[in-house]
Amino acid sequence: MNTRKILLAESDIPTHWTNIVADMPNKPLPPLNPATGEPIGPEALAPLFPRALIEQEMSGEALIEIPDEVRDIYTQWRPTPLFRARSLEKALDTPAHIYYKYEGVSPAGSHKPNTAVPQAWYNKQEGIKRITTETGAGQWGSALSYACGLFDLTCEVYMVRTSYDSKPYRKLLMNTWGAEVHPSPSPRTAAGRAILEKDPDCPGSLGIAISEAIEMAAQSDDAHYALGSVLNHVLLHQTIVGQEAKKQMEMAGEYPDVIIAPFGGGSNFAGLTFPFLSDNLKRGGKVRCVASEPASCPKLTRGIFRYDYGDTAGMTPLLPMYTLGHNFVPAPIHAGGLRYHGAGVVVSQLLKDKLIEAIAHPQKECFEAGILFARTEGILPAPEANHGIATAIREAKAAQASGEKKVILFNLCGHGHFDLTSYETYLGGKLVDHELTQGEIDTALADLDTPKID
Amino acid sequence: MNTRKILLAESDIPTHWTNIVADMPNKPLPPLNPATGEPIGPEALAPLFPRALIEQEMSGEALIEIPDEVRDIYTQWRPTPLFRARSLEKALDTPAHIYYKYEGVSPAGSHKPNTAVPQAWYNKQEGIKRITTETGAGQWGSALSYACGLFDLTCEVYMVRTSYDSKPYRKLLMNTWGAEVHPSPSPRTAAGRAILEKDPDCPGSLGIAISEAIEMAAQSDDAHYALGSVLNHVLLHQTIVGQEAKKQMEMAGEYPDVIIAPFGGGSNFAGLTFPFLSDNLKRGGKVRCVASEPASCPKLTRGIFRYDYGDTAGMTPLLPMYTLGHNFVPAPIHAGGLRYHGAGVVVSQLLKDKLIEAIAHPQKECFEAGILFARTEGILPAPEANHGIATAIREAKAAQASGEKKVILFNLCGHGHFDLTSYETYLGGKLVDHELTQGEIDTALADLDTPKID
Numbered sequence: 001m002n003t004r005k006i007l008l009a010e011s012d013i014p015t016h017w018t019n020i021v022a023d024m025p026n027k028p029l030p031p032l033n034p035a036t037g038e039p040i041g042p043e044a045l046a047p048l049f050p051r052a053l054i055e056q057e058m059s060g061e062a063l064i065e066i067p068d069e070v071r072d073i074y075t076q077w078r079p080t081p082l083f084r085a086r087s088l089e090k091a092l093d094t095p096a097h098i099y100y101k102y103e104g105v106s107p108a109g110s111h112k113p114n115t116a117v118p119q120a121w122y123n124k125q126e127g128i129k130r131i132t133t134e135t136g137a138g139q140w141g142s143a144l145s146y147a148c149g150l151f152d153l154t155c156e157v158y159m160v161r162t163s164y165d166s167k168p169y170r171k172l173l174m175n176t177w178g179a180e181v182h183p184s185p186s187p188r189t190a191a192g193r194a195i196l197e198k199d200p201d202c203p204g205s206l207g208i209a210i211s212e213a214i215e216m217a218a219q220s221d222d223a224h225y226a227l228g229s230v231l232n233h234v235l236l237h238q239t240i241v242g243q244e245a246k247k248q249m250e251m252a253g254e255y256p257d258v259i260i261a262p263f264g265g266g267s268n269f270a271g272l273t274f275p276f277l278s279d280n281l282k283r284g285g286k287v288r289c290v291a292s293e294p295a296s297c298p299k300l301t302r303g304i305f306r307y308d309y310g311d312t313a314g315m316t317p318l319l320p321m322y323t324l325g326h327n328f329v330p331a332p333i334h335a336g337g338l339r340y341h342g343a344g345v346v347v348s349q350l351l352k353d354k355l356i357e358a359i360a361h362p363q364k365e366c367f368e369a370g371i372l373f374a375r376t377e378g379i380l381p382a383p384e385a386n387h388g389i390a391t392a393i394r395e396a397k398a399a400q401a402s403g404e405k406k407v408i409l410f411n412l413c414g415h416g417h418f419d420l421t422s423y424e425t426y427l428g429g430k431l432v433d434h435e436l437t438q439g440e441i442d443t444a445l446a447d448l449d450t451p452k453i454d
Numbered sequence: 455m456n457t458r459k460i461l462l463a464e465s466d467i468p469t470h471w472t473n474i475v476a477d478m479p480n481k482p483l484p485p486l487n488p489a490t491g492e493p494i495g496p497e498a499l500a501p502l503f504p505r506a507l508i509e510q511e512m513s514g515e516a517l518i519e520i521p522d523e524v525r526d527i528y529t530q531w532r533p534t535p536l537f538r539a540r541s542l543e544k545a546l547d548t549p550a551h552i553y554y555k556y557e558g559v560s561p562a563g564s565h566k567p568n569t570a571v572p573q574a575w576y577n578k579q580e581g582i583k584r585i586t587t588e589t590g591a592g593q594w595g596s597a598l599s600y601a602c603g604l605f606d607l608t609c610e611v612y613m614v615r616t617s618y619d620s621k622p623y624r625k626l627l628m629n630t631w632g633a634e635v636h637p638s639p640s641p642r643t644a645a646g647r648a649i650l651e652k653d654p655d656c657p658g659s660l661g662i663a664i665s666e667a668i669e670m671a672a673q674s675d676d677a678h679y680a681l682g683s684v685l686n687h688v689l690l691h692q693t694i695v696g697q698e699a700k701k702q703m704e705m706a707g708e709y710p711d712v713i714i715a716p717f718g719g720g721s722n723f724a725g726l727t728f729p730f731l732s733d734n735l736k737r738g739g740k741v742r743c744v745a746s747e748p749a750s751c752p753k754l755t756r757g758i759f760r761y762d763y764g765d766t767a768g769m770t771p772l773l774p775m776y777t778l779g780h781n782f783v784p785a786p787i788h789a790g791g792l793r794y795h796g797a798g799v800v801v802s803q804l805l806k807d808k809l810i811e812a813i814a815h816p817q818k819e820c821f822e823a824g825i826l827f828a829r830t831e832g833i834l835p836a837p838e839a840n841h842g843i844a845t846a847i848r849e850a851k852a853a854q855a856s857g858e859k860k861v862i863l864f865n866l867c868g869h870g871h872f873d874l875t876s877y878e879t880y881l882g883g884k885l886v887d888h889e890l891t892q893g894e895i896d897t898a899l900a901d902l903d904t905p906k907i908d
Contacts, residue, residue, distance in 0.1 A: 001522065003464055004529040010457055068455060075458040076541075076832045087530075087604075105559060107832030109871070149829045150541075169623065172874035175881055176828050374630050375603045378530045378561030417563070417871040420626035427629055 004086055006248040008079035013071055014243040017236045020274040020346060022062035023281040026353055028232075028345045029453065031317040032307060037451065040317050047218050048225040050126040053119065056233040064236065070118045073150060077106040077113070078240070082248035083412075087376035089396070096399035097254060098392055100412040101245045101272060104379065108173075110414030111268055112143030112228055115237035119226045120147035130154040130223040132216045134184065134209030136264070137336035137384060138163055138170030139414055140228030145179035155179035156223075158186065158212045161204035163336045170418045184209040191215050191313040205329050206340045207312035214315050229265025230310060230319075230344045238271025245409065246275050256287055258395055260410040262387040263291035263300060263358065264337045266344030272411040277355065289356040290395075291347070292387035294338045294366075296434045297330040299323055300351060300358035302441055307451040308342055318450055321348040328444035331434035333363050334422035335383040341444075361390045362433040367426040369393050370416070382414040383422050458540055460702040462533035467525055468697040471690045474728040474800060476516035477735040480807055482686075482799045483907065485771040486761060491905065494771050501672050502679040504580040507573065510687040518690065524572045527604060531560040531567070532694070536702035537866075541830035543850070550853035551708060552846055554866040555699045555726060558833065562627075564868030565722055566597030566682055569691035573680045574601035584608040584677040586670045588638065588663030590718070591790035591838060592617055592624030593868055594682030599633035609633035610677075612640065612666040615658035617790045624872045638663040645669050645767040659783050660794045661766035668769050683719025684764060684773075684798045692725025699863065700729050710741055710863035712849055716841040717745035717754060717812065718791045720798030726865040731809065743810040744849075745801070746841035748792045748820075750888045751784040753777055754805060754812035756895055761905040762796055772904055775802040782898035785888035787817050788876035789837040795898075815844045816887040821880040823847050824870070836868040837876050 021027060030039035042054045049057070056064055066074075085098040103111035123131055131153055135141025141157040148155035157179055164171060164183035171181045184204045185192035191211035195202050202208070210227070217225035227234055249255060259276055261269040269291045279285035293300050299322045308323040310316035323342040324330075330339045343351070350356045366386035373389050374380045381389060388410040399406040416423065425431050475481060484493035496508045503511070510518055520528075539552040557565035577585055585607055589595025595611040602609035611633055618625060618637035625635045638658045639646035645665035649656050656662070664681070671679035681688055703709060713730055715723040723745045733739035747754050753776045762777040764770035777796040778784075784793045797805070804810045817837075824840035826847070827833070835843060842864040853860040870877065879885050 001464070001526050001529065005464060007461055007463070009461070010455070010459060072455055075455065107828075107834070146832055150832070169871070169874045172878050173834065173871075176825060176834055176874070176877050178829065371630060374561075375632065378600055378604070380561070380627065380630055417623070417627075420623040420630070423630050424626050 002086060004084050006082040006251050008244060008247060010075045012244065012247060013074050013078050014066065014240045016063040016065050018239045018243060018275055018278060019059060019062055019064060019236055020278060021060050021232065023278050024349065026349060028349045029320040031319050032451065034314065034318050044317060048214065050122045050128065050224065052122045053233050056236055057231060067121065070121050073117045079244045080105050082245055084252065085377055088373060091372060091376045092393065092396050092400065094396040094400040095403060096396040096406040096408050098396060099249065099252070099409045101241060102379070102412045103241065104412060104415035108139065108142040108146045109417060110139040110143065110382065111238060111241060111271055112140045113146060114240055114271065115228065115234045115267065116143035116147035118237050120144065120151050120153055123224050124151040124153060128153065128222060128224045130156060130220065131226050132156045132213040132223060133226045133228065134158045134206060134213045136160050136163060136206045136339055138167055138418060139337055139382065141181065142170060142173050143228070144226055145174040145177040148179065149177035156216065157181045158184040158209040160184055160206060160209050160336060161202065162332045166421055167418055173418065184212050186212060188212070189215045203332050205312060207326055210311035211313035211315050214311065229267040230342065232346055234267050235270035235344055235346055238267045239274050241271035241411065242273060242275035245272060249409065254407045256409040257406045258288040258290060258408055260290045260292060260388050260391045260408065262338060262384045262413060263293045264384065265340050266347040268411055268413045270344065270347060273356070280355070290391055291356060291358040292391040293358060293360050294333055294335055294387060295360040295362045296333050296436050297324070297339050298360040298436065299341060299343050301360045304445060305348060305352050306448065306453055308448065309450065310342060319345050320453055321345055322351060324441060325444040325448045327447070333434065334419065334425070335363065335366070335387060337384040338387065359391055361387055364431055364433050366390045367423070367431060379412065380416045381412060382416040383419050385413050388412065456540060458538050460536040460705050462698060462701060464529045466698065466701060467528050467532050468520065468694045470517040470519050472693045472697060472729055472732060473513060473516055473518060473690055474732060475514050475686065477732050478803065480803060482803045483774040485773050486905065488768065488772050498771060502668065504576045504582065504678060506576045507687050510690055511685060521575065524575050527571045533698045534559050536699055538706065539831055542827060545826060545830045546847065546850050546854065548850040548854040549857060550850040550860040550862050552850060553703065553706070553863045555695060556833070556866045557695065558866060558869035562593065562596040562600045563871060564593040564597065564836065565692060565695060565725060566594045567600060568694055568725065569682065569688045569721065570597035570601035572691050574598065574605050574607055577678050578605040578607060582607065582676060582678045584610060584674065585680050586610045586667040586677060587680045587682065588612045588660060588667045590614050590617060590660045590793055592621050592872060593791055593836065595635065596624060596627050597682070598680055599628040599631040602633065603631035610670065611635045612638040612663040614638055614660060614663050614790060615656065616786045620875055621872055627872065638666050640666060642666070643669045657786055659766060661780055664765035665767035665769055668765065683721040684796065686800055688721050689724035689798055689800055692721045693728050695725035695865065696727060696729035699726060703863065708861045711860045712742040712744060712862055714744045714746060714842050714845045714862065714864035716792060716838045716867060717747045718838065719794050720801040722865055722867045724798065724801060727810070744845055745810060745812040746845040747812060747814050748787055748789055748841060749814040749816045750787050750890050751778065751793050752814040752890065753795060753797050755814045758899060759802060759806050760902065760907055762902065763904070764796065773799050774907055775799055776805060778895060779898040779902045781901065787888065788873065788879070789817065789820065789841060791838040792841065813845055815841055818885055818887050820844045821877070821885060833866065834870045835866060836870040837873050839867050842866065
């Protein structure tokens with residue numbers, strides 16, 4: 001009997017988050033105050049985040065200690081298993097060895113609780129009572145609802161309307177953990193009202209929902225805001241995924257040639273790849289790190305590197321990122337978690353420096369990959385996760401063509417139990433691929449008046 | 455940091471299923487041919503099941519070897535974790551130690567794949583192309599769909615209409631693995647048509663769906679039928695759960711005082727308890743084994759021990775069981791998997807001999823328990839699983855009252871990701887408890903003309 005799962009003990013849960021910034025040859029450019037054009041200091045973020053997280057956001061330290069209470073909660077689902085995808089390999093008839101780290105075993109069903117739990121905990125320590133946030137597909141909103149439930153914090157979620165309408169179970173899941181969920185754009189905020197006035201049927205976007213959640217948090221002394229991706233501290237918290245995976249690959253007696261993860265804002269990708277990328281940067285390792293994005297929201301492969309807002313209303317500091325422009329509203333594809341106009345600052349700098357790669361997939365290819373995965377490995381993946389599987393399958397097919405014995409590792413970042421209507425659309429032959437033209441991208445970027453980067 | 459999860463290696467997956475029949479002081483009475491009243495032989499089951507499963511059904515051997523190919527598929531999710539419910543204990547402020555075996559990590563989200571995989575495999579070995587079955591809540595249908603997908607068998611599922619309508623995601627999940635799903639009663643079978651003629655809006659029941667699935671399988675040479683509970687071989691396959699749990703409790707340095715599992719037909723209960731019950735029977739152990747059933751379908755606590763049909767149309771052999779009568783249609787409670795009129799033969803004999811116990815819970819108590827569990831332990835349980843949690847909480851509260859340091863073990867048999875509309879009903883204050891009167895039970899049993907048991 002061949003081993004499929006490589007498991008760690010709870011004592012193997014990392015004691016520190018690892019900060020890639022310490023190893024980067026070119027450090028990320030600073031966020032700017034949009035009014036002054038000057039780099040912002042910690043005080044600019046104080047209305048939204050607890051002090052400890054702002055320190056992490058700006059830190060260049062290589063290691064940041066994980067509080068014991070957070071590690072204790074991590075034991076509810078961590079360490080997560082690493083699987084050898086033996087049945088998928090067989091179906092593909094590939095000489096490649098395919099591994100996947102499975103983050104769907106968390107209570108919320110994705111990697112997102114890795115950062116939701118410490119974010120909720122640090123807020124609790126500072127006496128905060130309520131946390132606002134946005135959610136696209138619902139993975140992040142679920143994770144924060146779960147984490148707030150554990151620490152008796154109120155969780156207020158602005159959920160992109162297209163997801164809110166198509167995923168009633170996601171909303172209900174958040175409710176079971178005690179959260180309030182509002183469709184975004186909503187009439188509760190000035191940002192939401194302004195958009196609804198122009199377009200009462202607006203399907204929403206992550207950028208809009210972020211504007212609403214920030215507005216609500218900024219108004220209130222005992223409320224803070226939490227973000228599920230993009231920011232440095234969020235990416236940092238996810239590095240426990242890659243640290244565990246490194247240990248598990250060692251136990252398997254292999255080292256990956258290529259590491260793949262779906263890409264929305266970058267936290268999932270950073271979580272798995274950064275601990276390996278550190279080896280590249282510090283020890284001359286050669287592993288390829290590939291971000292898988294949807295062809296309909298291709299900021300990494302077709303966007304520009306420029307300062308831009310993190311939200312639609314322009315309430316955040318300006319961040320140096322690959323972006324399609326903060327007014328870009330992607331087609332309502334089923335991988336809602338990947339419908340974000342920009343990329344995290346650290347990941348953007350790494351891509352700019354050619355230290356990582358990116359690839360874009362049409363959604364039909366992703367669902368085809370997801371169904372093959374479900375019928376071989378058993379687990380039904382989230383539509384976001386299907387992007388990583390699609391890249392892994394392309395790599396495995398290339399290995400088959402060349403006869404190369406490649407080792408592939410990807411992040412199966414979540415299950416698709418709340419995404420079944422999208423599978424229904426695919427299985428019913430009704431899924432369409434949205435072809436994004438260069439004209440559409442040019443239009444989205446044309447009115448961008450944010451600072452350029454040389 | 456205190457350990458929460460006790461994990462085993464894949465090499466710890468049991469090599470044999472353990473057969474409680476070998477240890478029973480009173481062996482189960484034989485199934486009878488309804489026409490002759492005589493015990494049936496293996497040939498009576500041949501149109502429905504492969505030979506290997508019929509042998510297991512009738513076996514008195516203590517150990518039955520698990521085929522290597524089945525153990526290999528088990529590694530897709532087994533061994534499952536045993537959790538110490540530290541956060542729940544804290545919330546209850548109980549001196550009791552509470553453990554739960556979590557079967558929701560399987561691809562289908564419950565314990566059901568433990569038997570679906572071997573059933574599909576044995577059928578595949580005998581050249582069968584198509585398997586028919588019924589499903590209530592959808593857990594069993596999902597499990598068999600998953601297993602059939604792995605072995606390239608067609609899976610035809612008759613799903614109780616009330617579940618089919620209220621759980622569209624369950625149906626879609628089965629579809630992603632390639633299964634056909636029909637609401638039951640359906641016009642596809644004589645049994646279904648007869649019921650629809652009398653009551654076109656019939657909500658269905660497991661008994662009716664079984665009749666339909668059996669009828670379809672019996673008509674066709676390359677089709678067989680598969681059942682998800684009740685029968686001896688199904689209970690047998692689940693004993694890997696309890697075998698693993700015994701090892702894990704040993705690793706935790708404790709032995710349970712009471713073991714609890716939700717009860718529909720008995721497979722979940724048997725799976726966890728039988729390996730411990732064996733210790734009671736062979737070595738004078740004293741662990742209490744408690745079956746948790748819904749108050750609205752209380753065959754164990756208010757039914758009678760008598761020969762009865764396994765289905766509604768009377769197509770099965772007569773089985774000696776605790777039953778509410780095969781015409782009993784329980785209220786449409788949300789724990790659809792527990793809406794079955796009868797109990798497995800082996801479990802029934804054990805209850806008759808007072809070797810196990812049973813308790814009935816109203817559904818509101820169960821949902822309250824489930825929400826407390828979700829907000830402490832994180833995992834959202836299936837409504838069926840909530841029954842076991844409700845019993846565990848009653849035991850823990852009793853321990854708190856008496857100050858007794860009791861060790862409680864229960865089976866968290868599945869997650870509730872496809873059951874969120876039932877949580878919506880509960881959270882919205884709309885859940886009602888159906889009070890089942892003695893008159894209703896008497897009526898259901900009154901026209902039973904099956905053989906009595908002294």
